[in-house]
Amino acid sequence: MNEQTGRRVVTVRAVDKHFGTGPTRIHALKNVSLEAFAGEILMLVGPSGCGKTTLLSAIAGTLRVESGEIDVFGKPVHAMRNADLTRFRAAHIGFIFQQFNLIPTIGIAENVAVPLLIRGSRTAEAVDRARAALESVGLGARWRERPLKLSGGEQQRVAIARALVHEPPLVICDEPTAALDARNGEIVLELFRNVARSPDRAVIIVTHDNRIFSYADRIARMDDGEIIEETLQPRTEPPHFIHEHAHAVSSA
Amino acid sequence: MLRLALKMLFGDTAKYLMLVVGLFFATFLIVQQASVFCGLMSWTTSTLSNVGAPIFVVEERVEQINETNPLRDTDVARVRSVAGVKWAMPLYSGIQRVRLDDGSYKTVQLLGIDSASLAGSPGRMIEGNIEDLRLPNTVIIDELAVTRLARSPDRPIRVGDRFEINDIEARVVGICDAKRSFTGGPYVWTTYERALQYTPASRKMLSAVIAASADGLTPSQAAVEISQTTGLRAFVNEGFGDNPNDFNTSTIWWYVRNTGIPVSFGTTVIIGLIVGIAISCQTFYAFVLDNIRHLGALKAMGMSNPRLSLILLIQSATVGMIGFGIGLLVCSGFAYIAIQNQQPPFMMPWQIPVAAFGIIQTICFIAALLGIIRLSAYEPAMVFRA
Numbered sequence: 228m229n230e231q232t233g234r235r236v237v238t239v240r241a242v243d244k245h246f247g248t249g250p251t252r253i254h255a256l257k258n259v260s261l262e263a264f265a266g267e268i269l270m271l272v273g274p275s276g277c278g279k280t281t282l283l284s285a286i287a288g289t290l291r292v293e294s295g296e297i298d299v300f301g302k303p304v305h306a307m308r309n310a311d312l313t314r315f316r317a318a319h320i321g322f323i324f325q326q327f328n329l330i331p332t333i334g335i336a337e338n339v340a341v342p343l344l345i346r347g348s349r350t351a352e353a354v355d356r357a358r359a360a361l362e363s364v365g366l367g368a369r370w371r372e373r374p375l376k377l378s379g380g381e382q383q384r385v386a387i388a389r390a391l392v393h394e395p396p397l398v399i400c401d402e403p404t405a406a407l408d409a410r411n412g413e414i415v416l417e418l419f420r421n422v423a424r425s426p427d428r429a430v431i432i433v434t435h436d437n438r439i440f441s442y443a444d445r446i447a448r449m450d451d452g453e454i455i456e457e458t459l460q461p462r463t464e465p466p467h468f469i470h471e472h473a474h475a476v477s478s479a
Numbered sequence: 480m481l482r483l484a485l486k487m488l489f490g491d492t493a494k495y496l497m498l499v500v501g502l503f504f505a506t507f508l509i510v511q512q513a514s515v516f517c518g519l520m521s522w523t524t525s526t527l528s529n530v531g532a533p534i535f536v537v538e539e540r541v542e543q544i545n546e547t548n549p550l551r552d553t554d555v556a557r558v559r560s561v562a563g564v565k566w567a568m569p570l571y572s573g574i575q576r577v578r579l580d581d582g583s584y585k586t587v588q589l590l591g592i593d594s595a596s597l598a599g600s601p602g603r604m605i606e607g608n609i610e611d612l613r614l615p616n617t618v619i620i621d622e623l624a625v626t627r628l629a630r631s632p633d634r635p636i637r638v639g640d641r642f643e644i645n646d647i648e649a650r651v652v653g654i655c656d657a658k659r660s661f662t663g664g665p666y667v668w669t670t671y672e673r674a675l676q677y678t679p680a681s682r683k684m685l686s687a688v689i690a691a692s693a694d695g696l697t698p699s700q701a702a703v704e705i706s707q708t709t710g711l712r713a714f715v716n717e718g719f720g721d722n723p724n725d726f727n728t729s730t731i732w733w734y735v736r737n738t739g740i741p742v743s744f745g746t747t748v749i750i751g752l753i754v755g756i757a758i759s760c761q762t763f764y765a766f767v768l769d770n771i772r773h774l775g776a777l778k779a780m781g782m783s784n785p786r787l788s789l790i791l792l793i794q795s796a797t798v799g800m801i802g803f804g805i806g807l808l809v810c811s812g813f814a815y816i817a818i819q820n821q822q823p824p825f826m827m828p829w830q831i832p833v834a835a836f837g838i839i840q841t842i843c844f845i846a847a848l849l850g851i852i853r854l855s856a857y858e859p860a861m862v863f864r865a
Contacts, residue, residue, distance in 0.1 A: 287779070330487060
């Protein structure tokens with residue numbers, strides 16, 4: 228996949244976005260163009276404030292751009308009506324947030340079931356599928372627990388299960404390791420690589436954590452609202468202990 | 480989605496309890512104060528209930544039953560002469576003082592009724608015989624008088640006991656069930672002639688003429704005929720409603736217009752409303768703000784604004800129903816105690832809980848609406864911000 232032989236799933240063409248007005252107006256995205264392909268993990272990297280999260284939000288259809296075009300699975304996200312965009316997100320995109328954003332007052336299985344409930348599944352069926360998704364991230368036995376009973380790494384695994392439970396073809400991750408220590412971050416990334424990668428799925432990760440760059444198939448480096456460099460990189464094996472742990476977790 | 484909404488609500492125990500307490504408090508204040516007000520207003524018409532005649536004929540300027548502009552004794556005959564009248568009897572109604580054995584005085588509502596027909600006599604006797612009222616110096620008292628005119632806390636007044644009204648002996652020959660008077664004094668029935676003896680003399684003593692309509696006429700038709708023929712004012716006695724010629728309606732509206740009672744109770748009800756709105760809206764809004772990131776995440780994941788709004792509406796309506804239910808339950812306890820003790824006045828027509836439920840749900844809707852407005856303005860992209 229490193230030769231970009233996969234299907235093109237995201238196309239960003241000449242996108243511009245400003246924030247604010249007057250002297251405080253910021254040019255967040257400057258004529259940005261980008262592509263993402265099925266079967267690859269694309270990382271948007273760069274310093275804080277360079278526009279990576281803005282670009283991710285625009286691709287996810289949670290933020291409107293002022294000019295340019297964004298096609299996701301052939302659909303013009305930039306031109307969709309809000310209601311259509313909402314339905315599109317529910318059907319095609321899995322989200323993993325930096326702060327996990329798990330609802331603390333419900334159990335983790337119900338948290339994982341949320342994308343299915345949004346798509347109209349019955350509660351019992353959604354929770355059954357959520358429990359299976361939790362099994363795949365090694366938390367099947369703890370499906371009744373509340374999120375705050377879990378460690379940061381475990382919460383992020385729940386968030387991964389939630390992002391994948393409805394089998395979206397595009398997974399969006401915003402700083403997935405920012406709230407985790409190094410060991411948990413690498414475990415989560417390896418688990419994420421094992422679970423998320425498939426020939427039909429694209430994964431876009433925003434990060435400035437250079438410890439995890441090795442998990443990317445392609446890296447788009449951003450600075451000051453522009454993509455300044457795109458590099459393909461060979462896949463590398465993670466450190467042995469991480470691989471073993473992640474394997475144990477995903478096969479638990 | 481319902482389950483998700485409720486779990487989110489119940490999971491935040493502190494705010495959930497705060498919401499329920501606020502709405503309980505508002506419900507209790509609104510229902511309890513409105514019911515006490517209705518009870519008090521119903522007491523203003525208790526003479527009408529206790530006498531029970533279908534038509535009351537009074538002096539033309541009289542607007543309410545507790546107001547006495549006496550008639551001439553000949554007015555009874557004038558009313559009887561009206562074609563649409565089946566019968567007409569004199570009625571004395573006034574406040575008198577009773578002197579008890581220990582020399583103390585108590586106020587009573589004295590009713591004097593026609594000795595031949597006993598029209599206007601109590602509806603239900605608990606002890607004694609209404610016919611005994613025809614015996615010399617006899618009275619019938621209501622249940623309240625049993626304790627109110629007691630010789631001591633351990634010695635309630637009984638059938639056969641005596642007291643004095645205006646230095647004239649009154650012997651108790653019966654105890655009856657009666658609605659309590661607005662002035663708080665017990666009802667004492669005697670004959671019309673004896674009531675005039677018990678009362679310091681004045682030129683005119685007749686409080687009202689009670690009457691019934693002739694066969695084939697409604698009381699309203701007869702009342703109109705009486706007014707047209709005699710120039711007196713004739714009210715029907717059908718119960719509070721929208722008929723201005725009903726004495727209950729006229730009496731209650733008189734009290735509403737001419738006393739500070741509605742303002743007093745209305746103020747408390749409004750305070751309940753304000754407290755409910757303030758606590759509920761503030762707490763529910765804080766609940767939405769606390770959960771804004773999670774709700775925003777749901778929005779980002781593809782939950783539409785209408786479904787998110789539905790979640791907030793379900794949550795607010797649920798706390799509304801729980802708060803209302805607890806408030807009504809506590810109010811029922813209050814009502815039970817009030818009815819047992821015969822005070823304070825308490826009457827809860829079905830309109831009060833229905834209106835209170837509407838008010839509470841409106842408060843909850845406003846609270847939810849504030850959250851919905853906030854959430855609608857929340858960009859899903861915000862959840863990507865740390």
